[in-house]
Amino acid sequence: MSWILYITAGLYALGLLHSLFGFYQKRQVFVRVALGMVASGFLVHTWFLLMLGLQRRHIPITNLSESLCFFAWCITLTFLVASLRYRISALGAFVLPLVSLLTIISQLMWDENHAIPPLLKSKWLYLHTSVAFLAYASFFLTCLSGIFYLIQERELKTKHFRFLYFRLPSLQVCDELLRRSLFVGFVAMSITIVTGAFWAQQAWGRFWSWDPKETASLITWAIYLLLVNYRLSSSWRGRRAAYISIIGFASTLFTFGVNWGLHTYL
Amino acid sequence: MAKFVLVGLSHRTAEVEVRERVAFQATRVPDMLRQLAALPAIRESMIISTCNRVELISYAENVQEAIDSLESFLSESSQIARQELRQKLYHHSGEQVVRHLFRVASSLDSMILGEPQILGQVKSFYNLAVDAQSVGSYLNSLLQAAFRAAKRVRSETGIGEYSVSVSSAAVELARKILGDLRNKRILIVGAGKMGEVAVRHLSASGATTIRVTNRSFEAAQELASKFRGTAVPFEELTQAIMRSDIVITSTGSKEVLVNRAMAHSIMSGRKNAPIIFIDISVPRNVDPGVAGIDNVFCYDIDDLGAVVEANLQERHREAALAEKIVEQEVDSFCARVKSLDIGPVISQLQGRIEEICRLELDRYVRRVGPLDPRGARELESMVSRIAGKIAHPLVTQLRSVNQDPVHHEAYLSVIKRIFKLHKETEEKENEA
Numbered sequence: 001m002s003w004i005l006y007i008t009a010g011l012y013a014l015g016l017l018h019s020l021f022g023f024y025q026k027r028q029v030f031v032r033v034a035l036g037m038v039a040s041g042f043l044v045h046t047w048f049l050l051m052l053g054l055q056r057r058h059i060p061i062t063n064l065s066e067s068l069c070f071f072a073w074c075i076t077l078t079f080l081v082a083s084l085r086y087r088i089s090a091l092g093a094f095v096l097p098l099v100s101l102l103t104i105i106s107q108l109m110w111d112e113n114h115a116i117p118p119l120l121k122s123k124w125l126y127l128h129t130s131v132a133f134l135a136y137a138s139f140f141l142t143c144l145s146g147i148f149y150l151i152q153e154r155e156l157k158t159k160h161f162r163f164l165y166f167r168l169p170s171l172q173v174c175d176e177l178l179r180r181s182l183f184v185g186f187v188a189m190s191i192t193i194v195t196g197a198f199w200a201q202q203a204w205g206r207f208w209s210w211d212p213k214e215t216a217s218l219i220t221w222a223i224y225l226l227l228v229n230y231r232l233s234s235s236w237r238g239r240r241a242a243y244i245s246i247i248g249f250a251s252t253l254f255t256f257g258v259n260w261g262l263h264t265y266l
Numbered sequence: 267m268a269k270f271v272l273v274g275l276s277h278r279t280a281e282v283e284v285r286e287r288v289a290f291q292a293t294r295v296p297d298m299l300r301q302l303a304a305l306p307a308i309r310e311s312m313i314i315s316t317c318n319r320v321e322l323i324s325y326a327e328n329v330q331e332a333i334d335s336l337e338s339f340l341s342e343s344s345q346i347a348r349q350e351l352r353q354k355l356y357h358h359s360g361e362q363v364v365r366h367l368f369r370v371a372s373s374l375d376s377m378i379l380g381e382p383q384i385l386g387q388v389k390s391f392y393n394l395a396v397d398a399q400s401v402g403s404y405l406n407s408l409l410q411a412a413f414r415a416a417k418r419v420r421s422e423t424g425i426g427e428y429s430v431s432v433s434s435a436a437v438e439l440a441r442k443i444l445g446d447l448r449n450k451r452i453l454i455v456g457a458g459k460m461g462e463v464a465v466r467h468l469s470a471s472g473a474t475t476i477r478v479t480n481r482s483f484e485a486a487q488e489l490a491s492k493f494r495g496t497a498v499p500f501e502e503l504t505q506a507i508m509r510s511d512i513v514i515t516s517t518g519s520k521e522v523l524v525n526r527a528m529a530h531s532i533m534s535g536r537k538n539a540p541i542i543f544i545d546i547s548v549p550r551n552v553d554p555g556v557a558g559i560d561n562v563f564c565y566d567i568d569d570l571g572a573v574v575e576a577n578l579q580e581r582h583r584e585a586a587l588a589e590k591i592v593e594q595e596v597d598s599f600c601a602r603v604k605s606l607d608i609g610p611v612i613s614q615l616q617g618r619i620e621e622i623c624r625l626e627l628d629r630y631v632r633r634v635g636p637l638d639p640r641g642a643r644e645l646e647s648m649v650s651r652i653a654g655k656i657a658h659p660l661v662t663q664l665r666s667v668n669q670d671p672v673h674h675e676a677y678l679s680v681i682k683r684i685f686k687l688h689k690e691t692e693e694k695e696n697e698a
C-alpha cells in the first residue's frame with residue numbers, strides 16, 4: 001500500500017518544479033499550478049494516512065517512517081494554509097524540497113510488517129504526538145519566514161536590489177507569517193508538553209522525570225516563550241525576532257532528534 | 267511579388283527636433299492616408315505617429331518603388347529635404363516589417379522599455395486607417411497578429427511590472443517594507459514640488475492619512491489642502507514623525523532635521539514599528555546613519571535611482587523572453603502569409619494539369635507506335651492547349667479571389683485539395 005506514497009511524492013515533486021520555475025521566472029501562474037498539485041498531493045496523502053490508520057488500528061506515528069510521513073503531511077498542511085492566506089511565491093520553492101524529500105525517505109524505509117511498540121499503546125498518543133508534529137511544522141514556517149525577513153531586510157538596508165529583493169515577500173508579510181506561525185506553534189508545543197506530562201504520569205508514574213527529550217522540549221518551549229513574550233510587547237520585531245526564530249528552530253530540530261532515555265522507541 | 271514595406275524614424279535614429287517636424291497630428295492623419303492611398307506604388311497603408319516615432323506601413327507590389335514614394339511623401343509632408351531626411355529614416359520590407367511592428371507593439375522598441383502606452387497608440391492609429399479604408403486584408407491580418415503578439419508579451423512576461431520612475435520607485439520600496447499601503451500614514455516635511463509628486467503616487471496606492479509640515483505654516487496648509495491632509499506646525503516635527511509610517515523630506519534646509527539620537531527616541535516612542543524616510547532633498551535632511559537602527563529605513567534620491575536602475579535591468583531580462591515570443595509570432599504569421607501566397611499554387615496547378623495530359627499523350631504514343639514528326643508536333647501542341655485551357659479559368663478565379671480576404675483561404679485550400687497540391691508543397695518545403 002505504501003506505493004501510494006510515490007503518487008504523493010510525485011505530485012509534491014511536480015509542485016516543487018513548478019514552484020522553482022515560478023520563483024525563478026517570477027511567474028505567478030506557475031506558482032498557482034504548483035499549489036494545485038501540492039493540494040492534490042495532500043489529498044492523496046491524507047487518504048493514505050487515513051487508510052493506514054484504519055488498517056493498523058492506530059495513528060500512524062509510531063516508527064520513523066510513519067513519523068516522517070506524518071511530519072511531511074503536517075508541513076504541507078501549514079504550507080497550504082499559509083499559501084491560502086498570503087501570496088508568497090517564494091514559499092513553495094523552499095518548503096516543497098523538504099516535503100518531497102521526507103515523503104520519499106519515508107517510502108524508502110517503509111516497513112509493511114510494523115507492530116506498534118507496547119509503550120505507545122495509549123490514547124495519549126493521538127493528542128501528544130500529532131500536536132507535537134504540528135508544532136514542529138509551524139516552527140519550520142516561523143524559521144523560514146525569519147530567514148526570508150533577514151535576507152529581504154539586508155537587501156533593503158544595504159540598498160542592493162538584487163535577485164532575492166525581487167522574489168521574496170515584503171518585510172511586513174514575513175513578519176506577519178512569522179507571528180502567526182509562531183503563535184500556532186507555541187500553543188501546539190504547550191499542549192504537547194502538558195499532555196506529555198499526563199501520559200508520563202500514567203506510563204511511568206511521574207509527571208516529569210527530566211528525560212532528555214523532556215528537557216529539550218522544555219528548553220525549546222522556553223525559547224519560544226521568550227519570543228512570544230517580546231513579540232506581544234512589540235518591542236522585538238523584525239530582525240531580532242527573526243534571529244530568535246532561527247535559534248528556536250535549531251532547538252526544535254534537536255528536540256525532534258533526541259530519542260533516547262524514556263523516549264526510546266524508534 | 268507584393269510585400270510589406272515600412273519607412274519611418276524613431277528615437278533611435280532621429281532627435282526630437284526632427285521627430286516633431288515629421289510627426290502627424292491625429293486630425294491630419296485621415297487626409298494623409300487618402301494621399302497615401304492615391305500613390306500608385308501603394309496598395310494598402312497606415313500611419314503610426316507618436317512622440318517617439320513616425321512610421322508608414324504599406325503593402326505594395328514593388329518594394330523599391332514603394333520605399334521611394336513613401337520617402338518622398340514624408341519629405342513633402344515634413345518640409346525637410348529628402349537627402350537630409352533620408353539619414354534619419356530606416357526602411358524594412360517583408361518579414362522585417364512584421365518583426366519590427368511586433369516589437370513596436372510589444373514595447374520592445376520603446377524609449378522606456380516595456381512602457382504600456384504604445385500598444386494603445388498603435389491601435390488607435392490602426393482604427394484611423396480602418397475608418398479611412400486605407401487598409402485591406404494584408405495590413406488587417408498583420409495588425410491583428412501584432413496585437414496578439416503584444417498581448418502575449420504582456421501576459422507571459424513581466425516586462426511592464428517594475429516601476430521605472432523615481433517616485434513610483436519610492437512607492438515600490440514602501441511596499442517591500444510595509445506591505446499593503448492602505449491606511450498607512452504619510453508625513454511630508456517641506457512643501458517642495460518633488461515631495462508633492464511622491465505623495466501623489468503614495469496616495470494613489472491607498473495611503474490615507476497625510477500630514478504636511480513646513481517652516482511656513484501657510485505653505486503647509488496650502489499643500490495639505492491638495493491631498494485633503496492636515497497641516498502640522500513645524501515645532502511638532504518629532505511628534506509628527508512618531509505618528510507616521512512614511513516620512514518624505516524635501517526642504518531647502520541646509521541642516522539635518524532628523525539625526526540618530528532623534529530617530530532612536532522616535533523608535534522607542536512608536537514601539538519599533540517600521541518607518542521609512544524618503545529624503546529627496548539635497549543637501550539631505552535625514553542623517554543616513556539612522557538606517558543603522560532596527561526597523562528604520564532611509565533612502566535618498568540616489569537610492570531611488572538605484573531602484574529604478576535595478577528595475578530597468580529586470581525589464582531587460584524580461585525583454586529577452588519577450589523577444590522569443592515575438593520571434594514565434596513572426597514565424598507563425600509569416601508561415602500563414604506564405605500559405606496564402608497564390609504564386610506557387612498557380613504554377614503547381616498548371617504543372618499538375620500539364621503532367622496529366624502528357625501522361626495520356628505518352629500512353630497514346632506507346633499504343634499506336636511511332637508517329638510521323640508532323641503528327642507528333644501537332645498532337646503535342648494540342649495537348650498543351652488543352653492543359654492551358656483547363657488551367658486558365660481556375661487561375662483567373664484564384665487571382666480574382668485573392669483580393670477577397672474572406673474566401674481567399676477557403677478557395678485556396680479547395681483547389682489544393684482537389685489537385686492534391688498539399689503534399690507537393692510540403693515536400694518542396696522539406697527539401698528547402
